[in-house]
Amino acid sequence: MELLKKMKTTKEAKPVANKIKIGHVHLSGCTGDLVSIADNYLGFIKILDDYADLVYGLTLVDVRHIPEMDVALVEGSVCIEDRESVEEIRETRKKSKMVVALGSCACYGNITRFCRGGQHNQPQHESFLPIGDLIDVDVYIPGCPPSPELIRNVTIMAYLLLQGNEDQKVLADKYLKPLMALAKRGTTGSFGDLMYDVINQGLCIACGICAASCPVRAITLEFGKPQGQRDLCIKCGSCYGACPRSFFNFDVIPEFEAISELIADVLK
Amino acid sequence: MVSDPYLGKYMTCVSARSTDKEILKKAQDGGIATTLMVYALEQGIIDGAIVAGEGDRPWQPRPFVAMSRKDILKAQGAKYNISPQISWLKEATRSFGLDRVGVTGVCCQMQAVRKAQLYPINMRDVPDKIALAVGLFCMVNFPYDSIQALVEDHANQSLSSVKKMEIGKGKFWVHTERGNVATVPLKDTHKYEQPGCHVCLDYVSNLGDISTGSVGSPDGWSTVFIRTKVGNDIWSKAIDADLFETKPIEEVKPGLELVTKLAKEKIDKNRKTLEERRNFGVNKALRDPYA
Ligand SMILES: Cc1cc2nc3c(=O)[nH]c(=O)nc-3n(C[C@H](O)[C@H](O)[C@H](O)COP(=O)(O)OP(=O)(O)OC[C@H]3O[C@@H](n4cnc5c(N)ncnc54)[C@H](O)[C@@H]3O)c2cc1C
Ligand code: SF4
Ligand code: SF4
Ligand code: SF4
Numbered sequence: 001m002e003l004l005k006k007m008k009t010t011k012e013a014k015p016v017a018n019k020i021k022i023g024h025v026h027l028s029g030c031t032g033d034l035v036s037i038a039d040n041y042l043g044f045i046k047i048l049d050d051y052a053d054l055v056y057g058l059t060l061v062d063v064r065h066i067p068e069m070d071v072a073l074v075e076g077s078v079c080i081e082d083r084e085s086v087e088e089i090r091e092t093r094k095k096s097k098m099v100v101a102l103g104s105c106a107c108y109g110n111i112t113r114f115c116r117g118g119q120h121n122q123p124q125h126e127s128f129l130p131i132g133d134l135i136d137v138d139v140y141i142p143g144c145p146p147s148p149e150l151i152r153n154v155t156i157m158a159y160l161l162l163q164g165n166e167d168q169k170v171l172a173d174k175y176l177k178p179l180m181a182l183a184k185r186g187t188t189g190s191f192g193d194l195m196y197d198v199i200n201q202g203l204c205i206a207c208g209i210c211a212a213s214c215p216v217r218a219i220t221l222e223f224g225k226p227q228g229q230r231d232l233c234i235k236c237g238s239c240y241g242a243c244p245r246s247f248f249n250f251d252v253i254p255e256f257e258a259i260s261e262l263i264a265d266v267l268k
Numbered sequence: 269m270v271s272d273p274y275l276g277k278y279m280t281c282v283s284a285r286s287t288d289k290e291i292l293k294k295a296q297d298g299g300i301a302t303t304l305m306v307y308a309l310e311q312g313i314i315d316g317a318i319v320a321g322e323g324d325r326p327w328q329p330r331p332f333v334a335m336s337r338k339d340i341l342k343a344q345g346a347k348y349n350i351s352p353q354i355s356w357l358k359e360a361t362r363s364f365g366l367d368r369v370g371v372t373g374v375c376c377q378m379q380a381v382r383k384a385q386l387y388p389i390n391m392r393d394v395p396d397k398i399a400l401a402v403g404l405f406c407m408v409n410f411p412y413d414s415i416q417a418l419v420e421d422h423a424n425q426s427l428s429s430v431k432k433m434e435i436g437k438g439k440f441w442v443h444t445e446r447g448n449v450a451t452v453p454l455k456d457t458h459k460y461e462q463p464g465c466h467v468c469l470d471y472v473s474n475l476g477d478i479s480t481g482s483v484g485s486p487d488g489w490s491t492v493f494i495r496t497k498v499g500n501d502i503w504s505k506a507i508d509a510d511l512f513e514t515k516p517i518e519e520v521k522p523g524l525e526l527v528t529k530l531a532k533e534k535i536d537k538n539r540k541t542l543e544e545r546r547n548f549g550v551n552k553a554l555r556d557p558y559a
Contacts, residue, residue, distance in 0.1 A: 036392070147392040178387070201555050202463035205409070207373075207380040208331065208352025212359065213390040223411060224350030238390035244379045245464065245557040249387075254277075254475060256382040257496050260395070 018163045020070040022155065023056030024102075025092050027085050028112050028128055029076025032145035033103035034059065037073070039148040043267045047152070051159045051266075065091075071158045072096035073151070074137075077105045077112040077128040086134065093135040098158060101137045101183065102151065104144040104236035106130060108189035111144070111234050132187040140182040142189065144215045144236040154179065156266055171252075175259075178247040189237020191218060191228030194246070199225065203245040210239035274531035275524075276474030278493040279500050283485040283520040284512045296346040296432075297482040298490030300512070301372050301402050304478065306337045307506050308370055314399045317370030318360055319343035320351035326427040327419075328412050331356050333364045343372075346404070348433055348440075349415040350462065354380045361393050368399035374406035375470035382475045400502060403473020405481025405491075405527075407435070407534055414460035422457075423450035436482060466541045467557060471531035478503060484527040485520055491527060 024034060034057075037044060048054060055067050066072075072092045078085050093099055104110035109130045117126030131137055139158075141150055154176070161172035198204050210226050211219040218232035219239060226239070240246050252259065271277045286292055286299035288306075295302060308314040316335040321343045323330035329351035334340045353373040357380075360366045371381060378401055385395040410418070419427050423442045434441040439451040473479035477499030484491035492514075494503045506512060517524055545554035 039392075143390045145392075147388040147390060147394075149388045149392070149395045153386070153388075175386075197555060198557075203467060203555065203557055205376040205462065205464035205468070206350040206352050207377045208355025209357060209380040209384060211352070211355040212357045213384075215390055221352050221355060223413070224352055236390070241387070241389035242380075242384065242391065244376060244383050248379060248383060248558055250558060253379070253382050253386055256385050256475070257498070259386060 019051055019053050020159050020162050021055045021068070022052045022071045022073060022158075023054065023067065023069045023092075023096070024058070024060070025056065025066065025072050025074045025088065026058045027074065027076030027089065027106070027131070028079050029103060029105040030111075030145075031059075031075070033073075033075040033106075033151075036103075036143075036145045036148045037151050040152050043148075043152055046267050047155055047159075051163075052155065066095050069096045070162055071098045071100060071155070073100050073102040074106050074131055075102045077109050077130050078134055079125050080127050080129060081122075081125050089131050089134050097162070098138045099131070099135065100139040100141060100154060100158075101131055102141050103146045104142050104189070104234075104238065106137075107132070107140045107142050107182070108187060108235055108237040110236045113235050130187040132183065137183045139176055139179045140241075141179065142182065142237045142241040144234065144238065152267075153263060156263055171259075174249070174251045177251075178249050181247065182241065188235070189240055190235040191226075191230065191233045191239060193237065193240040194226065194228070194243060197240070198243055198245045205245065207244060209242050209244065213238045213242035272528070274528055274535055275472055275493070276470070276495065278495045280494045281517045281524065282492050282494075282514045283489050283517050284492045284514045285489045287511055287513060291341065291344070292488075294341070294344040296344070296434075297480070298485070298488065298492075298512075299344070300478075300480040300490045300492055301404065302340055302344050303511055304400070304402055304502065304506065305334075305340050305370050305372065307509070307511055308400050308502060309335075309337065309340065311505070312368075313502060314368045314370035315366040316360065316364055317372065317400075318353055318356045319372050320347055320353060323351075325412070327415060327430060327433070333360050333366070335364070345432065346434075348435065349410045349412045353377045354384075357381065357384060358391060358394055361397050367397060369394075369397050370400045370402070371398065372402045372404065374404050374409065375473045375475070376406075376464075376468055378403040378473050378475040378479075379470065400498065401475070401477050403476025403479035405472050405479065405483060406468075407471065407530065408461045408465040408468075410457075410460055411462055414462075418452055418457055418460060422452045425450055434482075467538050467545070469535050469538055469558070471534045472527065481527075483530055484517065484523055489515075489520070491517065491524075 101107040112128035157172040157175045160168040206224040286303040291299040305317040320329035321332045329347040331353045429444045432443040442450045477496045
């Protein structure tokens with residue numbers, strides 16, 4: 001892509017002063033998503049050094065109220081019996097330029113869909129909704145937990161979108177587009193989506209990546225085609241997200257080598 | 269770098285054949301895929317490779333992670349039915365502990381791999397561990413039962429007696445162990461195709477590091493596209509190590525002209541199918557997966 005060539009030559013202009021503000025908002029989730037952020041190791045530190053300030057984060061930052069942010073990474077679903085959580089997600093929307101549903105609980109409800117209450121010391125906490133059921137969400141990062149690399153890519157692209165030059169903005173926009181489309185598509189994600197949108201439409205090519213992406217091995221291949229065991233499926237939506245026939249972005253994916261290099265460069 | 273609407277981006281294209289006698293004996297064409305994976309394994313470029321090995325039934329492939337030359341050789345030859353290669357992508361880095369994964373597969377499987385690299389959804393530790401992806405040209409694939417029907421009902425051969433299958437010169441060829449050759453006209457095979465292939469917009473594995481197929485080169489030789497820096501690096505080293513004989517693609521018959529013609533036919537036809545999906549009369553349009 002011409003675009004990438006141009007970007008490489010203007011990379012020197014990277015202004016450290018214009019860091020974006022990111023926050024980690026923790027709702028009902030297992031903290032696996034936060035661990036995934038941290039699992040970027042030095043890459044994460046590099047992001048914090050050069051591109052982003054972490055302005056909010058239960059476990060890492062001593063700030064009580066949700067501040068103004070460029071990017072809010074929201075982990076977990078919302079317990080609607082808990083007024084505070086409901087207010088927190090509304091506040092997050094109000095104060096953030098870009099709300100990212102981080103992980104399958106925030107995107108699709110995931111395992112929290114199976115909660116039936118009865119937990120000490122809040123037995124009445126029993127209804128958990130993905131954040132998209134309460135607010136508009138801009139970007140989805142599905143995964144249980146989401147991969148550190150996807151969190152890194154989205155963070156870098158968010159930086160380029162907000163602070164980059166014109167070419168960088170165009171690339172970041174193209175990269176984020178399918179993840180934005182996932183956010184628009186809805187708040188339910190399970191093997192069923194793969195059935196409805198891919199297999200039942202005669203689009204499946206039996207590549208098998210849905211099975212590879214499933215964290216609970218609920219997908220087997222029968223006659224070469226994916227078969228979901230519905231009682232195992234935790235509704236994380238990963239299989240759908242990973243399938244090349246759910247979305248395939250011809251603007252971005254064929255540039256895998258140049259974009260991977262660009263990301264590696266940014267993290268140097 | 270050449271950039272062609274039908275052949276994708278590539279640095280070089282040659283006609284080639286392995287110099288490894290043992291590999292050539294059972295190779296589908298020039299033995300490119302197998303030779304490259306064996307070389308990469310022996311050089312430590314990969315720790316293992318996902319290949320289409322032997323399945324439960326005759327000619328039914330099964331993806332598996334090969335970690336030795338012997339195992340890679342077991343996957344030689346094209347099986348024209350489904351092998352869900354990419355189902356092992358994450359497991360290769362987990363259960364098999366590979367830090368550098370090699371993978372062979374058809375065009376759509378290369379798409380799945382590259383999507384997983386750039387949009388790694390539940391693919392932790394996968395993106396930077398793809399060390400070599402060798403893509404095969406692919407016009408279309410078949411479910412196992414289709415191949416059974418074609419070989420047993422149309423070509424009148426028992427699957428277990430088959431030595432090699434080939435698609436070329438307008439026909440589906442079945443060669444048996446005892447020297448029998450049966451053919452089925454390609455027009456009779458169409459109704460057996462996997463439907464998902466009818467929206468596929470790639471013929472020559474545009475997203476492989478190296479991609480290879482028979483079309484364009486003489487019998488026993490392969491057409492090879494070197495596409496990425498990774499691919500170029502490995503190919504150059506393999507050439508220096510005398511693993512392949514090569515000829516300029518311009519000097520062989522039928523050459524790139526035929527590859528382009530077939531790629532164009534496939535992609536144009538499938539673009540039309542995508543168009544038709546939007547007006548298909550089931551009260552509701554069918555999805556265009558690329559929209
Ligand atoms: C379904 C299918 C359709 C094809 N269509 C065309 C075509 O239209 N035009 C053309 O020129 N070439 C086509 N090919 C490619 C061609 O048949 C040879 O596979 C290719 O030239 C490699 O030959 P080789 O001697 O280098 O491979 P070898 O060294 O013999 O190795 C074969 C490799 O293919 C892999 N493989 C075998 N079967 C499958 C499968 N079902 N799915 C995924 N991987 C598999 C094995 O893992 C192995 O690594 C097709 C291949 C397949 C599998
Ligand atoms: S089948 Fe697996 S990957 Fe797909 S939604 Fe269910 S749990 Fe997630
Ligand atoms: S990922 Fe999509 S195309 Fe691949 S096997 Fe699963 S459903 Fe089919
Ligand atoms: S035609 Fe395309 S979709 Fe079908 S098997 Fe070949 S590469 Fe995959």
